[in-house]
Amino acid sequence: MKSNRKRSVRFRRRSISLLVLALLVVVPVISQEWLVPADRQGRLSTFAFNDSIEKAGLQLYNLNCLSCHGNPGKGNYQQLIPPPGDPATEKIQRNRDGEIFFKIMEGRGQMPSFKNTLSSGDIWAIVAYIRSFNSGYVQTVMPEITSGAYPGALIAITLRLAAEKESVIMKVSAIRDNTSVPVVGAGVKLFVKRTFGLLPLDEEKITDDNGMATFGIPPDLRGDTTGNIRVSARFTDEEKFGTAAKDTVLQAGLKVIPVSLVKDRAMWNTLRKAPWWILLSYGLGVILVWGFIIVVMLKLRDIFIIGEFTEKENKREA
Amino acid sequence: MGGKKNKNKAENTDIQQTLEASRRDFLKKAGISGAAVLSGAAAVLAGYRHEKSKNKGEFVKVLTTDNKLVKIAAEEVEGYEPGLKELQKRGREGIPGKKWVMIIDLSKCRNARKCIEACQSAHHLRPYEYHINTLVMQESVNTPAYFMPKPCQHCDNPPCVSVCPVDATFKRQDGVVLIDNERCIGCRFCIAACPYSARMFHWEEPVNAQADKDKEYDIELNVPQKKGTISKCLFSSDRLRENQLPYCVSACPNGVYYFGDENEDAVTNGTTKETVKLSELLKQNGGYRLMPELGTQPRVYYLPPKNRIFDFDQDKPREEDLII
Structure with a gap:
């Protein structure tokens, strides 16, 4: 009975460790595969890709993608973990249009999301540019009927x-x-x-x-x-x-009256906004020092005048 | 003697005749060329009038400095470059109604150093002269290391401004602390006063000194830089004037920086351009400021380096980046 329980505990432990091991194997596999929701994979561009769209895509690519993915076909992408990869390679080109669109739009991990930066038209232009490196690519454009829910309205x-x-x-x-x-x-x-x-x-x-x-x-x-x-x-x-x-x-928000950050009197503010105590103590200090100097000068003058006077008196007496 | 005189007379008439002929010729030629010049001038004048009348009645909308949209006749619009006096005046005043604030999310920084490069190229600095730098933080042996970008904190109670003896460094109404290289005497009191070590001194001739020689000094860009004066982070005031995010904020590839106006309670991420509520972002992520005990009240907030999306060891910084 005792040994039986022990065995079952051991079995349970083994099964748990097996499960953990299986998870360890499966998790990296899942994280490597970037799955796009099924309903988003088939998304198609409403316009056909042409030279001018590819040109616009090139400019957008250079602004937003080049720093990590490098020039398509050159393999000069940044050495990051995981590697960003070259868009001209088969690994990226075997994605459907909707999948590339989704990945640019949403991003994952280190790849930023561009949904706040680029419009859907911009992203399709980048897809067009990436596809221009695939000679075997044939575009499917979204059929006209579904492109507008209320056509002509x-x-x-x-x-x-x-x-x-x-x-x-x-x-x-x-x-x-x-x-x-x-x-x-x-x-x-x-x-x-x-x-x-x-x-x-x-x-x-x-x-x-x-x-x-x-x-x-x-x-x-x-x-x-x-x-x-x-x-x-x-x-x-x-x-x-x-x-x-x-x-x-x-008119739906709170009224906000902006307050200038330099309106208060402070040590760091300009002379006109200096604190009262510093203006007063400095001013008094200046007056005191100069006052003292002036008083001393006046006293010296007095001594000089008294000296002159007594000299004259002495001369007269003599 | 008389014969000689006669001969002379004959010669004189000859000369007179040729002179007269040449005068007639000259007048003729002058008339033709004059007519040609006149007709040419008339054509040029007509062309000028046509060019001028093309724009007549056309108006362009122009935004004035106090944010009013006005219409101006197209032919009267002229390009305008603000001079030193105006650059200084507007640089001292700042942008009314704004209270700039920066958030740095430490959980996203992986020392890509793009912010530093963008800053250095904008402000004409050498690779070892920093307005912003990423520091490697290892607070104790048992705590994990992380990267911390550190620009000027643009304090609301700036000690550097208090100590400046010549009013060269100052705070503006929108919160930015700037330095006027035209006034700075290079005493470096502010470097000593700053608890964040945010300021740098130009010990040597700035990197682009020759090329920038004739440029008008822009107090909001610190270009041209001046030897023997202080330089510091400016929150890219020149970009803010154009409603654009600072150089470092828009250069970050990892979404570390948020920047915005505290009066609007909104900050925008420089990488994803996602706009979020400032108060909520700070509240939900435990935002903090550096050295709050000093009472400097920085305008730069940090979000703690939790749930980091990368491993510190995997992306070891280069050796030279570790020497700070």
Whole structure:
């Protein structure tokens, strides 16, 4: 009985260590393979790649990719771990268009994500440039019918503030032949414009049956001196719904009155902003020292005058 | 005698005749060339008028220095290069309404040194002259080493400015601490006062001294650099004036730097260009500042080197990088 339990414990231990070993073997294999979600693999460019697009891609590549991946076909990429690899090699070229697109967009580990830096058109231009090193590549362009969910229609986005200023209500409609149809099921995002970029407001929303989506406003959102914020609304899937965007100003933020960092009196500030005590003590010190010197000079003058006077008196007496 | 006179007379008339002929000739030629010149001038004038009238009625939109959009007739627009006086004035004042802030995420730094290179090329420095440097930090034997980029902290209570005897270094309303190389006397009090060792001194002739000789001195770029004066990190004030991220921030390949305006409560990552909420970023990652006990109140925040995405040992820095 005892030995039996011992055996079972040993067996359990062995099975656990086996499992750990198996995991150790499997984990690096998984981490080496960069899997792209199945629904994103088949993504296609809406436009055919041509010389001018490849040229634009070359410029974008040199700006964003060259520093790590080197010149395609030359193999002069950076020696990093894991190695970035040369885009002209078979390893990268056997990816589908959608897979390369996804990898540039999302990034992984040391490879940065470019979704905030490059538009989808820019990324497709880079894909076009990478493909220009593959002589056997034949492009499949996204069929015309699916490229626009509302073909020929003018997409209009309107934004308005809810009554309590707690949320922004977005309405998306497609206008064609003077009739307005709500755009249903479109992923939309709302951003606040900041000095160096766009700050996402709430998460991505999907428009409902009325083409409406509601974005919450955090209570501590900062606006300008009058509480205004500059917002920008756009589609997540620009290939399907187009690049329609709406930029407007809403009075939805806190009023922020900027305070100059040099307004207070301080040791480090300019003479006019020096602390009172330093101005006073320095001023008094100067007055005291000069006053003392002047008093001494006056006394010396007095002594001189008295001396002259007594000399005259002595002469007269003599 | 008389015959001689006659002969002379005859010669005189001959000369007179030829002179007259040449005068006629000259007048003729002058008339032709004059007409040619006149018609040429007329053509040039017509061309000039045409060029001028092409832009007439056309207006261009121009942004004034106080951020107002105005329309100006296209023919009146002229290129403008600010002179020393204006560069000094705007450099001293700073950008109103801004409070610049930098966040350095130590968990992402792997000593690529791209920030240093970008900074040195922008400010004309040698490879061993630093406005920003990455230090190797090993706090104790048992704690892991990490890399720490260290620019000027742009303190809100800057000791370096307090000690300057000639008002050469100063703080601006947007928080940046700058140095005026035109005023600096090279006493190096500020180097002694700075607890972060953020300042450098030009002991030798700056690297591009010959090429920069005729350039107008830009207080927001410290170019041309001057021998015998101090130089320091400027938060790339010249770039901020154009609403662009600092040189180091946009050069980083690893997403270490965030930069933004504290008044907007937003910072943007220089690599991914992702904009996040400043207060949330600091709160969620345990942000801190260097040497808070000194009360200098830096404008540079650090995020601790936790969950690092690389192994320190795997990417050993080069030998020369370890000597700090």
